[in-house]
Amino acid sequence: MKNAVKALLGVLLSAGIAAPALSQEADAAPGQRLFQQRCGACHQIATPRNGVGPHLQGVVGRTAGTVEGFRYSAALRDSGVNWTPETLETFLGNPAAMVRGTRMTQRFNSAEERRAIIEFLGSQ
Numbered sequence: 001m002k003n004a005v006k007a008l009l010g011v012l013l014s015a016g017i018a019a020p021a022l023s024q025e026a027d028a029a030p031g032q033r034l035f036q037q038r039c040g041a042c043h044q045i046a047t048p049r050n051g052v053g054p055h056l057q058g059v060v061g062r063t064a065g066t067v068e069g070f071r072y073s074a075a076l077r078d079s080g081v082n083w084t085p086e087t088l089e090t091f092l093g094n095p096a097a098m099v100r101g102t103r104m105t106q107r108f109n110s111a112e113e114r115r116a117i118i119e120f121l122g123s124q
C-alpha cells in the first residue's frame with residue numbers, strides 16, 4: 001500500500017508539479033538576463049536600493065513615482081500612472097511619449113524583449 005502511494009506521488013510529481021515548475025524557470029531566465037543587460041545599470045530589483053533610477057521591486061501594481069527616497073521628475077511623480085503589464089509596455093516602448101518630461105528617455109524597441117522583461121518584473 002505504501003509503495004502504491006509512493007508510486008502515485010512520483011507520477012504526480014513528475015507529471016503535474018515538477019514539469020510546470022521547470023518550464024517556469026526556463027521562461028524566467030531570458031527576462032532576468034535582459035533586465036540585467038537593459039535596465040540593470042540604472043535599476044535594482046533584488047534589493048530595494050535606488051540608483052540612477054528607482055528600485056523596481058514590486059513595480060507591477062505600484063503607482064508611478066512613489067518609491068521613498070528617490071527624487072523623481074515632477075512629470076513622473078505627478079503622472080498618476082499605475083504600473084501594470086500594459087502601462088509598462090507603453091512606457092518602455094517610448095517613455096517620453098507616455099510621460100512627457102520623464103528623465104527616463106531610453107526606448108526599448110524590441111516587443112519581444114519588452115514582454116520578457118515585463119514578465120520578469122511581474123515575477124519579482
Ligand code: HEC
Binds near residue numbers: 053056066101102
Ligand atoms: C540610463 C538609466 C536607465 C535605464 C537604462 C532604465 N531606466 Fe527606468 N528609469 C530611469 C530613471 C532616471 C527613472 C526615473 C524617471 C523620472 O523620475 O522621470 C526611471 C523610471 C522607471 C520606471 C518608473 C518607476 C516608478 O517608480 O514609477 C520604470 C517602471 C522603469 N524605469 C523601468 C525600466 C526598465 C524595465 C528598464 C529596462 C528595460 C529601464 N527602466 C531602464 C533610468 C533608467
